[in-house]
Amino acid sequence: MKATDAAPAPCVAIERDCMRDKIRKAVIARILDGSYSAGTRLKEMALAQEFQTSQAPVREALRELESLGLVETQRYKGTYIRVASEEETREAYALRACIEEACARLAIPVSADNLALLQADVDGLVAAVRRKDLDDYARYNLAFHRRVVALSGNRTMLKVWDSLGWEVRSRQTLNTAHRQPRFQAAVKEHQTIVDHLAAGDGETAGRILRAHTEPFVASPSPKK
Template sequence: MNHPDPTPQPSPDDADRLSRVPLGEQVRALLLDGLLGGRWRPGDRIVERRLAAELNVSQAPVREALRSLQALGLLDAEPNRGVRVREIAPAELREVYQVRAALERLAAESAVVRLAGDVGELERHAREMEKAAASGDLLGQARHGVAFHRAIVAASGNGTLLRTWEGLGVEAWTVLSLHRVRPELHENAADHRPLIEAFRSQAPEAGRLLAEHVLEYADRSV
């Protein structure tokens, strides 16, 4: 005799809800876009209640997003006054780049072996950087540049290393540094070509080259 399975089965609606990006992450992305795009500048206040009303959401996801950006060091909390956008000192920017360079060097030493000369993903990101450069899109170029570096870190196969790298908020710091340095976009895109060749040829110095590439932007920012 067959007995019905008492375990409740997930409905299509349940799966759909699970696939959605959490609201707090959506708000964080909107805030980050505003910070990087210049809507809010150093010294500006962001009031949780007002932003929640503007976005037509509860204050909880806004609070979560603000705390996340505070943890990155982009915002300062002001009791009973919301948060204020921080002015980032050059020395602080350099510290972030120094940590990032060390992580990426470690990642590259594994990635250059694991990729075994397959640089297709790096090539795709480099082409997108070049397209963004041609159209004068600084923010777009920064995002494709971050994707280039993330592909190398992910290729290391070290999940802890990838999570630590992502925890630095690389995209935000990259855009901040590019705004400060204001490099020629084509030059910035071209800087990634020697890295591709190092990974293509499985050069043992790939990790060193990547770390030097990252630190070069730190040096320009101080």
């Protein structure tokens, strides 16, 4: 009887997935804090040594980052940090506006438990504004918008939304001086969205979501 290769042990696969996520999150954190600037080369071997792992999870993490548009791999040259162009960012926000408007309509009816989660996100935004904590604001804002998309039950739209790399893109947008949002007004808009979803009015909630996002589509870069 011919021997066959055994499948990888489940615990090994889980461990590799965890390491991949750890590396991906570390690279994202370094992009956000400026440790990795555009053009920085990411060396697989160096990252593997830093995280005391093989190159396999490093390679997987870099593939995920490339799918998010955060790095680019050049044949025979390596993998480098990239920064989205102004046009690419506007296009991403335009697509996000369409997705979130549609998802708000599809989310109706929203259960009491899910409304409570959305309200918790808004409460987190309120607290972040009070503390002037941009990191927490970005985190709760991202959680709120992703939750609305997820509540639609449309896995394809959620996958597309995730693929736009909002963990970095939205934080970079908030860091851009000419795009600093009017935080108090933005928080009120989030609360109004929750109120309309609670009332079963997905149409209005969707229109507000779209209007909330569209300023980022139209905002040009400041002239130098």
